[in-house]
Structure formats: structure tokens, C-alpha cells
Amino acid sequence: MASQQTDPPQQPAAQDPARIQASEARLAGIIRSSMEAIITVDETQRVVLFNPMAERLFGYTAAQALGRPLGDFIPARFRETHEAHVRRFGVTGVSERQMGLQRVLHALRRDGSEFPIEASISQTRDGQGKLFTVILRDTTERVRAEAAMRASREELQQLSDRVQASREEERRRIARELHDDLGQRLSALKMDLAILAGDLREAGAAQGLLDQAAAMHLVIDETVASVRRIAADLRPALLDELGLMPAIEWLAKEFSARYGIAVAVHAAEEEDVGERAATAVFRIVQEALSNVVQHAEASQVDIGLVRHPAHYELTVRDNGRGSAAAAAGRPARSRRISLGLVGIRERARLLAGTVSTTPPENAGFCLTVCFPLPGGEADGDKTSPEALT
Numbered sequence: 001m002a003s004q005q006t007d008p009p010q011q012p013a014a015q016d017p018a019r020i021q022a023s024e025a026r027l028a029g030i031i032r033s034s035m036e037a038i039i040t041v042d043e044t045q046r047v048v049l050f051n052p053m054a055e056r057l058f059g060y061t062a063a064q065a066l067g068r069p070l071g072d073f074i075p076a077r078f079r080e081t082h083e084a085h086v087r088r089f090g091v092t093g094v095s096e097r098q099m100g101l102q103r104v105l106h107a108l109r110r111d112g113s114e115f116p117i118e119a120s121i122s123q124t125r126d127g128q129g130k131l132f133t134v135i136l137r138d139t140t141e142r143v144r145a146e147a148a149m150r151a152s153r154e155e156l157q158q159l160s161d162r163v164q165a166s167r168e169e170e171r172r173r174i175a176r177e178l179h180d181d182l183g184q185r186l187s188a189l190k191m192d193l194a195i196l197a198g199d200l201r202e203a204g205a206a207q208g209l210l211d212q213a214a215a216m217h218l219v220i221d222e223t224v225a226s227v228r229r230i231a232a233d234l235r236p237a238l239l240d241e242l243g244l245m246p247a248i249e250w251l252a253k254e255f256s257a258r259y260g261i262a263v264a265v266h267a268a269e270e271e272d273v274g275e276r277a278a279t280a281v282f283r284i285v286q287e288a289l290s291n292v293v294q295h296a297e298a299s300q301v302d303i304g305l306v307r308h309p310a311h312y313e314l315t316v317r318d319n320g321r322g323s324a325a326a327a328a329g330r331p332a333r334s335r336r337i338s339l340g341l342v343g344i345r346e347r348a349r350l351l352a353g354t355v356s357t358t359p360p361e362n363a364g365f366c367l368t369v370c371f372p373l374p375g376g377e378a379d380g381d382k383t384s385p386e387a388l389t
Contacts, residue, residue, distance in 0.1 A: 037058070039070070041086075048131065057138055058110060075106055234251060237283055243272065252301075265304075280350055281351075284314065313370050317364065343358070
């Protein structure tokens with residue numbers, strides 16, 4: 001029986017020097033052509049790899065960068081913190097992580113200029129020890145664009161604030177002129193007509209003339225009532241004379257009489273929220289009631305204003321269809337709801353407040369606006385110093 005011939009065991013591909021060389025060449029090509037800057041340092045945090053993008057980014061050639069401490073590429077005020085971070089990362093056993101999740105990172109060019117970056121770090125081990133590789137990109141343009149967007153948003157908010165203030169002042173002026181000027185003229189005309197009707201009766205005028213004078217008197221009364229209603233809709237005098245809660249109670253009464261929807265107003269006590277906040281809250285309630293009429297198909301609305309230790313909470317709750325049901329199949333009306341909420345959110349923003357919408361337990365819709373007590377706005381966030389950590 002012939003002995004079976006066996007082939008000699010083949011050398012694993014991973015041990016094939018030619019394959020290893022080809023793999024290393026491919027890796028080197030990837031590193032050279034990478035659009036990200038790649039820097040590798042050893043355990044002493046000295047550079048052992050510096051790709052072409054890093055050369056363009058930092059202004060050093062690879063020959064100049066190799067052997068330099070990593071701290072040469074970091075602003076001096078962050079070097080100690082960064083070195084400690086790399087040491088801590090080395091003992092975690094984590095292979096990679098993103099850097100600077102809590103703050104903006106900065107790097108240092110050869111000419112001494114700083115620039116913002118985003119980066120990730122990974123660690124590997126070779127025969128000589130650990131290697132740390134940082135992959136980073138320059139985010140100067142993105143940071144500049146974000147700063148420009150923030151500035152533009154702040155300018156738009158300031159413009160919106162001025163527009164809101166101007167509109168409210170214009171409403172106040174027109175309401176005052178309607179009430180004082182046109183109202184007084186109509187009252188004078190009514191008195192003159194009453195005198196004329198009396199003279200006609202004394203002169204024995206025909207009944208037709210007397211009936212016509214009475215009809216004119218009725219028209220003037222209706223016009224006076226319309227002027228008062230329009231002036232009150234523009235800016236109720238109660239808001240300036242008696243404050244927020246009387247104005248909301250008047251609004252609720254007028255709303256109920258006009259639309260046949262019961263409105264209950266709840267407040268533990270008379271709340272003095274300040275003129276600016278009173279105007280904003282009144283307009284929010286006015287807009288919320290308008291949304292109830294247009295979309296909710298409700299029969300009951302509850303308005304509440306509660307004072308908490310650090311803030312006020314305004315709620316407008318109805319028993320109608322709810323936001324999802326109201327929007328179903330009606331995109332145009334859904335857009336109107338959105339615009340109404342945008343206006344409410346904008347007025348709440350003027351008070352440094354927040355807006356939330358939630359469905360009540362049974363049905364309907366609930367709008368909640370929270371805003372700080374007068375003078376109780378929180379200080380702006382203080383940004384911690386940036387570091388490459």
C-alpha cells in the first residue's frame with residue numbers, strides 16, 4: 001500500500017513577509033492620503049508619526065515634528081492637563097475614544113497661532129511599548145460659521161423683541177386714541193342727536209323724522225360698543241389699570257360670551273408679575289384661546305396661574321379634540337396651530353421661560369408656560385476654559 005504524501009504546512013498569510021510589506025505599504029498610503037491630520041506618539045508622548053495633512057495643519061515638516069513632545073502642538077495653558085489625560089487614557093484599557101466632548105479643543109501651529117479642532121485618540125501596543133494615535137481636523141470654518149449663526153440668531157431675537165415691543169406700544173396707542181378721541185366724539189354726537197330729537201318733538205315734527213333720529217341713536221350706541229370692543233381687544237385698559245388677573249378674567253368673560261365656551265380662571269392670589277410679564281402672559285392666554293376656537297372644538301377651558309418658589313406656571317387646558325386629532329387630515333389648520341405655538345414660544349422666550357404641550361389624562365390639550373419670578377433669571381452659563389482633554 002503506497003504511503004499517503006502530505007504537503008508541507010503552509011506559512012500563515014499573516015506571517016508572509018511579502019504580505020506584511022504590502023499591508024504596511026497600503027496603510028502608509030492611507031495615512032499619507034488621509035484628509036485628517038494623524039499624529040502618533042510613544043509612551044513618552046514624543047511624535048513618531050506625522051502625516052502630510054498634519055504637516056499642512058501645523059506648519060511643521062514630518063522631519064521637524066518627529067521626536068518632538070506632543071505638548072509643542074498644544075497651547076501652553078493646556079499642556080499639563082493634556083499630558084495627564086493621555087497618561088490616564090493609557091491605563092484605562094480603552095482602545096479609542098473621542099476627545100473634547102465637554103469643551104472646544106485647541107491646537108497650536110508653528111507660527112504660534114491657535115485653532116479649534118475636533119479629535120479622537122486610540123492606543124495600540126507594539127514590541128517597543130504603547131503608541132497613542134490622535135486623528136484630528138481643523139474646525140475653524142465650522143466654529144466661525146457657528147459663531148456667525150449664533151450672532152445672526154441673537155440679532156433676529158433682538159429684532160423680534162423690538163418688533164414685539166413696538167407692536168404692543170402701537171396697540172396701546174391705537175386703543176387709547178380709539179377710546180379717548182373717537183369714543184369722545186361719538187359720545188358728543190350722541191348728545192347732539194338727543195338734543196336734536198328733543199327739538200324735533202317740541203317742534204311737532206313728523207313721526208318719521210323721530211323714528212329716523214331714534215334709529216341713528218341706536219347706530220351710534222352700536223358704534224360706541226364696537227369701538228370699545230376693538231380698543232379692548234387691542235389693549236384692555238384693565239391690564240394697565242388693575243393688573244394681569246383682572247384682565248385675564250375679563251378676557252375669559254368676553255371669550256365665553258362671544259363663543260359660548262365656558263372658561264374658568266384659577267389663581268391662588270393676585271399675582272403682580274410686572275408690566276412686561278403681564279403683557280406677555282395676557283397675549284399668550286389670548287393666543288391660546290384663539291387656538292381653542294380654531295382647532296379644539298372644546299366646551300370647557302381652564303386657565304391657571306400658580307406661583308412656585310422660583311417661577312410662575314401658567315396652564316391653559318381644554319377638553320377638546322387634542323393636538324393630534326385636530327391636525328389629522330388638515331395640514332393647513334395644522335400649520336396655523338404651529339404658527340400659534342411659535343408666537344407663544346417667542347413671547348415665553350422674552351420672559352426667559354419655557355413652553356410645553358401635553359394631552360390631559362382624558363382628552364383635550366394642555367399648554368404650560370413656566371417663567372421665572374421678576375429678577376429671578378438664572379445667570380448665563382459660564383464656559384469652562386478649553387483644553388485638549
